[in-house]
Every structure is written in structure tokens, then in C-alpha cells.
Amino acid sequence: MIPFFAGVPGMKLGLANMAVIAVLYLMGPADAVLVSLVRILAVGMMFGNMVSILYSLAGAALSLSVMIWLKQRNWFSIRGVSMAGGVCHNIGQLVIAAVTVQTFQIFYYMPLLIISGTVTGIIIGILGGEITRRMKGMRLA
Amino acid sequence: MKRNDLILLVLLLAAGFGWLFAAHTLVSYKGDEAVITVDGKEYGRYPLSEDRVIEIGQSNEAEIANGTIRMTKSDCPNGLCLKQSPISRSGESIVCVPNKVIITVSASENAAVDTMAE
Numbered sequence: 605m606i607p608f609f610a611g612v613p614g615m616k617l618g619l620a621n622m623a624v625i626a627v628l629y630l631m632g633p634a635d636a637v638l639v640s641l642v643r644i645l646a647v648g649m650m651f652g653n654m655v656s657i658l659y660s661l662a663g664a665a666l667s668l669s670v671m672i673w674l675k676q677r678n679w680f681s682i683r684g685v686s687m688a689g690g691v692c693h694n695i696g697q698l699v700i701a702a703v704t705v706q707t708f709q710i711f712y713y714m715p716l717l718i719i720s721g722t723v724t725g726i727i728i729g730i731l732g733g734e735i736t737r738r739m740k741g742m743r744l745a
Numbered sequence: 746m747k748r749n750d751l752i753l754l755v756l757l758l759a760a761g762f763g764w765l766f767a768a769h770t771l772v773s774y775k776g777d778e779a780v781i782t783v784d785g786k787e788y789g790r791y792p793l794s795e796d797r798v799i800e801i802g803q804s805n806e807a808e809i810a811n812g813t814i815r816m817t818k819s820d821c822p823n824g825l826c827l828k829q830s831p832i833s834r835s836g837e838s839i840v841c842v843p844n845k846v847i848i849t850v851s852a853s854e855n856a857a858v859d860t861m862a863e
Binding site: 653687688704706710713718 | 747749750753754757758760761762763764765768782784785822836837838840842843845847849
């Protein structure tokens with residue numbers, strides 16, 4: 605819930621994704637999906653509504669699918685995976701917004717969302733990498 | 746691994762900034778008209794040269810001032826459209842997703858020619 609770039613509304617750092625990516629690396633895809641789903645529903649019911657839950661789900665679905673796939677391919681470290689995840693999260697939400705408003709005009713926001721997704725993604729990737737490194741070897745669940 | 750991360754970073758930023766640059770400088774002129782659509786239907790066209798306040802149905806209000814337009818009122822939950830800076834160049838948009846209100850600046854053909862001739 606930390607707002608990012610001033611002047612471009614609605615951008616957030618996405619700290620919750622740090623937990624998701626840490627779980628993905630420490631415990632695997634199934635647990636990451638579960639954590640992501642539970643946090644979207646919990647946060648959505650406390651602070652949001654059906655519409656905001658739908659947006660979160662769309663972003664998370666695309667972002668997590670891509671991150672799980674890229675992690676398996678082993679092309680990138682956690683930072684690259686997180687970057688791709690950040691960008692895909694924004695693209696997923698934008699697609700839902702385009703369907704809701706029924707216009708392609710909204711893709712006007714796309715370049716800024718690619719940039720912000722990349723920047724926030726790499727920050728989350730660095731932090732998530734630290735968590736993963738420090739928690740490796742701990743017994744989890 | 747590290748090298749691939751860097752390549753991805755550069756590619757994504759290049760795509761983002763390249764697109765931004767293309768949209769804002771290569772294919773954009775100073776606009777002279779605001780087109781407002783509500784729920785996919787055109788609501789009205791307003792010249793940016795005349796300062797005025799535009800009621801958009803019950804839900805939103807926009808204001809034209811100094812050749813720019815911005816959203817001044819909206820009953821949507823987050824109010825993100827209200828936080829966006831005023832727009833004035835062709836193709837620039839303010840979108841209020843919950844109320845399905847879109848403000849787009851367009852350049853009529855005369856304006857485009859004038860700008861190119863400048």
C-alpha cells in the first residue's frame with residue numbers, strides 16, 4: 605500500500621508479493637499459489653470489494669504463472685523472476701480494466717506500468733532474495 | 746543468472762521508456778479537443794480553448810483550464826482519476842475505471858497541421 609510515482613495514480617510497491625515470492629522459492633509453487641490466494645481474499649474482504657478482488661486475482665494469476673514458469677526454466681535469478689512478475693501483475697490488471705471499461709484507450713498507461721512493474725519488481729526481488737537466503741535451512745511447516 | 750537479469754532489466758526499461766517516448770513525442774500533437782465517453786458511448790466533445798466545467802452524468806465532473814483538462818469530481822471509491830495530472834496532448838487520457846468515464850484529448854486535423862508547420 606505504499607504509493608509509488610507521484611502523478612501516476614494507483615502505483616504501489618507490492619510488498620505482499622515479497623512474501624509470495626519468498627514462499628515460491630522456499631516452499632514451492634503450490635504453497636505460493638495458496639499464500640497468494642489467501643492474502644488476496646483476506647485483504648479484499650477487509651479493505652476491498654468484489655471488484656478489487658477480481659483485479660488482484662487477475663494480476664496475481666498472470667504474475668504467479670509467469671514467475672513459476674520462469675523459475676522452472678532457470679533463466680533468471682530471483683531478481684529477474686520478480687521483475688517479470690511485477691510487469692505481468694500490472695499487465696493482468698490493465699487487461700481486466702480494459703475489459704471492464706471496454707476500451708483500448710486504457711493501454712495508454714502501459715509504458716508507465718511496464719516501467720513501474722520493472723522497478724518495483726527488482727526491489728521486491730532483492731528483498732525476497734535476502735529473505736530466502738536467510739531463511740534457507742529453517743524448517744518450514 | 747545475474748547477466749540474464751540485467752538483460753531483462755534493460756529490455757523492459759527500454760520497452761517502457763521507448764513506448765513512452767513514442768507515445769508522447771513522435772505521434773503526439775498539442776490537442777485542441779477533449780472527447781468524453783461514458784460506458785463506451787460518446788458523451789461530448791469540448792474545445793480546450795474555452796475554460797469551462799463539464800458535468801459528466803451524476804458521477805463525475807471535469808474542468809478545462811488553460812488548454813488542459815482534468816477530472817475534478819468523481820464518486821468512485823479510490824479517486825485515482827482525480828489524482829492524475831491535467832492532460833493536453835493528443836492521445837493522453839484520464840480513465841475512471843469504476844464509473845467507466847474516459848477523457849481523451851484529440852487533435853483535429855487542423856491542429857495537427859498547425860503543429861507540424863510550427
